[in-house]
Amino acid sequence: MKKNMGSIDRVIRVLVALVIGALFFSHVITGTVALILLVLGGVFLLTSMISVCPLYLPFGINTRGENKAN
Secondary structure: OOOOOOHHHHHHHHHHHHHHHHHHHOOOOOHHHHHHHHHHHHHHHHHHHHOOOOOOOOOOOOOOOOOOOO
């Protein structure tokens, strides 16, 4: 898969995942909402590591700043 995430996008996702993790492990968020957010944080971390967001593909979004003609 072609990478479609820029560095700023990746950093924001990692920061959001870290905040969700901190809130979960400090018991600020609990229950079903906490588990859903924890899974979302895991997805954010995974997509940040591989630099590909599957939801960007159908919409043609690319935050890497590359020229699409290349």
